[in-house]
Amino acid sequence: MTNKRRVIIFDTTLRDGEQSPGASMNLSEKLEIAQALVDLGVDVIEAGFPIASPGDFEAVRQIAQVVRGSTICGLARCNDKDIDRAWEALKAAPAPRIHVFLATSAIHREFKLKMTKEEIIERAVSGVKRAAGYCDDIEFSPEDAARTEPDFLCAVVEAAINAGATTVNIPDTVGYATPAHMGKVIRTLRDRVPNIDKAVISIHCHNDLGLAVANSLSAVESGAGQIECTINGIGERAGNCSLEEVVMALRTRGDFYDADTRIQTERLVPTSRLVSNVTGMLVQRNKAIVGRNAFAHEAGIHQDGMLKERTTYEIMRPEDVGFTQTDLVLGKHSGRAALADRAKALGYHLTGEQLQTVFEQFKLLADKKKEIYDADVAALIDQEIHDIAEQWSLESYHVSCGTGGKPTVKLSLRRGDQAITQELTCGDGPVDAIFLAIEKITGVEVVCRDFRVQAVTVGKDAQGEVNVEIEHQGQLYRGRGISTDSVEASAKAFLNAINRVAIRKGKPLHPQHSAVDGV
Numbered sequence: 435m436t437n438k439r440r441v442i443i444f445d446t447t448l449r450d451g452e453q454s455p456g457a458s459m460n461l462s463e464k465l466e467i468a469q470a471l472v473d474l475g476v477d478v479i480e481a482g483f484p485i486a487s488p489g490d491f492e493a494v495r496q497i498a499q500v501v502r503g504s505t506i507c508g509l510a511r512c513n514d515k516d517i518d519r520a521w522e523a524l525k526a527a528p529a530p531r532i533h534v535f536l537a538t539s540a541i542h543r544e545f546k547l548k549m550t551k552e553e554i555i556e557r558a559v560s561g562v563k564r565a566a567g568y569c570d571d572i573e574f575s576p577e578d579a580a581r582t583e584p585d586f587l588c589a590v591v592e593a594a595i596n597a598g599a600t601t602v603n604i605p606d607t608v609g610y611a612t613p614a615h616m617g618k619v620i621r622t623l624r625d626r627v628p629n630i631d632k633a634v635i636s637i638h639c640h641n642d643l644g645l646a647v648a649n650s651l652s653a654v655e656s657g658a659g660q661i662e663c664t665i666n667g668i669g670e671r672a673g674n675c676s677l678e679e680v681v682m683a684l685r686t687r688g689d690f691y692d693a694d695t696r697i698q699t700e701r702l703v704p705t706s707r708l709v710s711n712v713t714g715m716l717v718q719r720n721k722a723i724v725g726r727n728a729f730a731h732e733a734g735i736h737q738d739g740m741l742k743e744r745t746t747y748e749i750m751r752p753e754d755v756g757f758t759q760t761d762l763v764l765g766k767h768s769g770r771a772a773l774a775d776r777a778k779a780l781g782y783h784l785t786g787e788q789l790q791t792v793f794e795q796f797k798l799l800a801d802k803k804k805e806i807y808d809a810d811v812a813a814l815i816d817q818e819i820h821d822i823a824e825q826w827s828l829e830s831y832h833v834s835c836g837t838g839g840k841p842t843v844k845l846s847l848r849r850g851d852q853a854i855t856q857e858l859t860c861g862d863g864p865v866d867a868i869f870l871a872i873e874k875i876t877g878v879e880v881v882c883r884d885f886r887v888q889a890v891t892v893g894k895d896a897q898g899e900v901n902v903e904i905e906h907q908g909q910l911y912r913g914r915g916i917s918t919d920s921v922e923a924s925a926k927a928f929l930n931a932i933n934r935v936a937i938r939k940g941k942p943l944h945p946q947h948s949a950v951d952g953v
């Protein structure tokens with residue numbers, strides 16, 4: 435790399451991303467994603483909001499303990515309890531960062547906080563100081579900065595830097611900014627805050643107007659040195675700035691921005707797939723960079739140009755972002771070493787025990803399916819990661835059904851060493867009957883909000899992937915199941931979602947962070 439300015443990539447998939455409805459992840463899933471983010475070359479990982487729930491605390495604590503290679507950050511509101519709790523979770527990390535936030539816009543001051551401007555500055559200063567007593571790396575966010583009066587924003591930022599903030603993050607919490615506006619906000623800070631060179635200016639954009647990436651780029655052009663973003667752009671409402679898009683814009687247009695990141699771009703597609711599989715939030719086909727069609731040239735005129743000279747219609751190469759040219763095929767005779775090799779190339783870090791389980795599943799699959807593609811391997815591993823916290827698992831099912839009559843289902847589920855069988859005649863079709871039987875056995879009643887079946891790979895013997903979204907007591911949960919038998923995949927997906935409900939039960943709910951809680 436030349437002497438281009440390096441922009442810090444701050445990933446908040448595990449914090450802001452996880453706040454999108456139904457995207458909650460369990461501990462092992464969070465650890466897997468954190469590890470993938472390190473491999474991707476992310477500088478800072480925001481691992482969670484430790485005071486939000488015991489689960490959040492534990493995830494941040496474990497990531498701080500085991501993940502090496504990136505700064506680990508935890509979010510806290512501007513009060514002693516939050517900050518102390520964040521530090522408690524972060525202290526084992528070699529490079530910890532505490533991120534404190536406080537709303538500064540008039541509407542938040544008046545209606546949410548009921549505090550004057552002076553009180554806001556006082557609170558911000560005391561919060562930053564308390565955090566700075568724990569570690570050197572402190573980020574401060576004036577929440578809803580994009581709607582804060584410029585004079586007051588400058589005053590708050592100056593006071594936070596004086597108190598010890600090393601990064602000042604400018605959140606467009608509600609996705610209100612436009613590129614020219616955001617560029618102006620950053621330039622104002624650079625021109626008018628006397629100590630601004632003592633901190634890195636960061637940008638945090640939401641995508642309500644579809645402008646999060648554009649606004650972030652505009653901020654970088656005006657001097658921001660850190661971008662906050664998420665994989666696949668997941669996040670509340672329309673989501674956050676998408677990491678893969680903003681990184682590839684900087685890489686592809688380095689000539690214009692004279693800036694770059696240390697992201698290993700060939701890890702973008704594997705990381706995107708991992709996050710999509712774990713959260714159940716599918717990536718749209720035409721999504722820039724990581725969508726299935728992002729590099730597909732269907733139009734004849736484009737194909738002709740492409741064959742003569744790729745760069746006529748291609749500004750990036752698919753392999754630059756991690757689309758592999760050849761999907762390596764494994765089969766019945768592939769050994770454990772070959773599987774381990776593919777798993778590694780796909781970005782997974784499996785323990786010996788996990789590899790053994792995946793290998794056993796792989797052998798079973800190889801009996802049913804001649805050629806096993808990368809996507810099949812990824813699906814098997816994701817299933818394994820999902821299954822760790824599983825309470826209920828599928829033992830067997832039998833359904834008989836046909837046109838005109840109600841299906842009869844005999845379903846056996848296992849929990850620990852207890853197996854329960856239920857026989858029912860109910861529902862409308864085999865999938866509905868199985869779902870009802872699962873509800874009956876587990877005692878968890880839900881409303882099914884979404885149900886999708888798709889093929890993992892190509893061919894008649896391809897594995898079916900089922901994604902379901904269910905609602906239980908006002909909360910959304912997603913589940914995913916894979917099998918060469920699509921009815922069995924449906925049962926697994928539904929159970930996966932039910933297990934998430936079961937894990938959550940008896941624990942305090944993740945607070946519903948709305949636009950006014952979190953940056």
Ligand SMILES: [Zn+2]
Nearest residue numbers: 450607952953
């Ligand atoms: Zn946010």
